[in-house]
Amino acid sequence: MNTVRTPQHPYDEKIMPVEGHVQELRKRIIRAVLWWGIASGGAYYYIEDIVRWLTKPAGKVYFLTPTEVFFAYLKLSLWLGFLIALPVLVYEGWAFFAPAFEPNLRKIGRRLVPGGVALFYIGLAFGYILVLPTAMTFFLSFSTPQLAPLFSFGAYLSFLIMFLLPFGIVFELPLIFFFLSCLGIVSASTLRHKRKYFIVFSFIFAGIISPTTDIFTQTMIAIPMLILYEVSIWLLAWQNKKT
Numbered sequence: 001m002n003t004v005r006t007p008q009h010p011y012d013e014k015i016m017p018v019e020g021h022v023q024e025l026r027k028r029i030i031r032a033v034l035w036w037g038i039a040s041g042g043a044y045y046y047i048e049d050i051v052r053w054l055t056k057p058a059g060k061v062y063f064l065t066p067t068e069v070f071f072a073y074l075k076l077s078l079w080l081g082f083l084i085a086l087p088v089l090v091y092e093g094w095a096f097f098a099p100a101f102e103p104n105l106r107k108i109g110r111r112l113v114p115g116g117v118a119l120f121y122i123g124l125a126f127g128y129i130l131v132l133p134t135a136m137t138f139f140l141s142f143s144t145p146q147l148a149p150l151f152s153f154g155a156y157l158s159f160l161i162m163f164l165l166p167f168g169i170v171f172e173l174p175l176i177f178f179f180l181s182c183l184g185i186v187s188a189s190t191l192r193h194k195r196k197y198f199i200v201f202s203f204i205f206a207g208i209i210s211p212t213t214d215i216f217t218q219t220m221i222a223i224p225m226l227i228l229y230e231v232s233i234w235l236l237a238w239q240n241k242k243t
Helices: 020-047 048-052 068-100 103-142 153-170 173-182 188-193 193-210 217-240
Strands: 003-005 015-016
Touching: 015 068, 020 048, 048 153, 068 103, 068 153, 103 153, 103 173, 103 217, 153 193, 153 217, 173 193, 173 217, 188 193, 188 217, 193 217
Parallel strands: none
Antiparallel strands: 003 015
């Protein structure tokens, strides 16, 4: 009978049948979905206060169809539930897959996984608090007496999600370099020598993941990437001295 390492605990070295492996996966998926559902329900309970806070950068928003608000509330609740339950979702995924990794990779992952979740949150907060207000001011500056802004709630919510997600992704950069450094693929010296190439790459990457095609938003994504690149160099240099 085929066997695999059991995923019952991320550091368990036991062997279990494939059937047990599938059952464990099923249990973890069910737990993850339950936590996501509970978190989404909690978000929906406070949805009006949350919407009032999220729409501040845009001012007054409108709904254009009878069902728009309901489905926008549902969409927002699911997204917020995902963010709230993210630590649990990541843990369930990590706990299932970790037994397949070598011990040194498990040790690295045990340090990086919580940090990855935290950096994702920080990236979203950075985008909402520091970048979004400036971006909205920039976009609204193009309004004229003949072109007045009128935001649909559903469209604004979609824009907000797609605007903030790239910042959460970009803020994972130090962890990616740290992981590659632990594997011996990159070093602080390597990053210093490749800096000029990364500057070009950052603007290309920002153009790919940016929700809009304007140079302003792309620049607002590229600049944090460059700052985080320098932070990564410092982090790897510090790690090298420590070891």
